[in-house]
Amino acid sequence: TVPITWTALLVFILLFGGTFMLIVPGILFAISATFVFAIVTIEEKKGMDAIVTSFWYVNGKRKAVFARTLLFILLLTLIAAIIFTILASITIGISILVFGGFEAAITWYVNFILTNAGNEYVPATNLFYVFVLVWSLFASAISAFFLGLFNIFSFKLWQNIKQITHTHIPDDFKNAKKKQIKIFAWIGATSVVLLIATQIILVYYQCQKIHCPL
Numbered sequence: 224t225v226p227i228t229w230t231a232l233l234v235f236i237l238l239f240g241g242t243f244m245l246i247v248p249g250i251l252f253a254i255s256a257t258f259v260f261a262i263v264t265i266e267e268k269k270g271m272d273a274i275v276t277s278f279w280y281v282n283g284k285r286k287a288v289f290a291r292t293l294l295f296i297l298l299l300t301l302i303a304a305i306i307f308t309i310l311a312s313i314t315i316g317i318s319i320l321v322f323g324g325f326e327a328a329i330t331w332y333v334n335f336i337l338t339n340a341g342n343e344y345v346p347a348t349n350l351f352y353v354f355v356l357v358w359s360l361f362a363s364a365i366s367a368f369f370l371g372l373f374n375i376f377s378f379k380l381w382q383n384i385k386q387i388t389h390t391h392i393p394d395d396f397k398n399a400k401k402k403q404i405k406i407f408a409w410i411g412a413t414s415v416v417l418l419i420a421t422q423i424i425l426v427y428y429q430c431q432k433i434h435c436p437l
Contacts, residue, residue: 230263230273237274237404240411252407254289255281261381275400279392280384288380295376299369310361 234256241249258277262268268276281288 227260227263227269230259230269233270233408234259234274236411236415237407238411239414240407240409243410243414248407251285254285254292257281257288257292257377258381258384261378271401271404274404275392275397278400279396280381280388282396284384288384291380292376295373299372303365303369306365307362310358 237252237256238249241252243249255278256274258280259273262273262276266273266276
């Protein structure tokens with residue numbers, strides 16, 4: 224758990240740093256770091272070593288990895304859109320039958336939105352909340368299912384890439400990537416600190432305007 228957590232934090236900082244550098248470096252880093260978590264889990268490497276290993280596997284194959292990953296994500300997105308459209312249609316249809324018409328069903332839905340927004344509303348029935356709960360459970364289950372499919376895809380892609388790549392990483396490649404990772408890490412960490420500091424300052428001045436206690 225600790226190696227995965229530490230590696231995930233490092234990847235986040237590096238992605239943030241790459242994105243801060245005009246977005247494109249962040250995208251390139253994300254592609255190169257595709258296999259990081261498979262490497263941490265199966266090859267039992269962690270931190271910078273796992274990231275460098277992923278860079279090595281993707282080296283010279285970045286376009287192929289990006290194309291396959293993008294195609295798979297688009298396919299999952301299309302399937303998810305179809306499923307959610309079907310579920311939404313079923314939910315609206317049942318709502319119309321239960322609430323006595325399309326207008327009444329939409330009214331109950333708007334009331335629920337206003338409830339979450341903290342505004343005054345006409346109280347919704349318990350049955351409506353059951354519909355919302357069931358819909359949320361379906362959405363969560365489907366999201367978890369597609370996340371699992373993507374992890375399986377990443378694992379299979381990692382297996383295929385590893386079979387055609389020498390496992391020994393040259394020292395010059397390793398040293399060059401470690402320097403690059405350190406630069407991204409410093410930029411990412413600095414960016415995160417600046418972002419947090421900016422948010423604190425904005426909240427402070429906003430509170431000063433409305434005289435809220437600090």
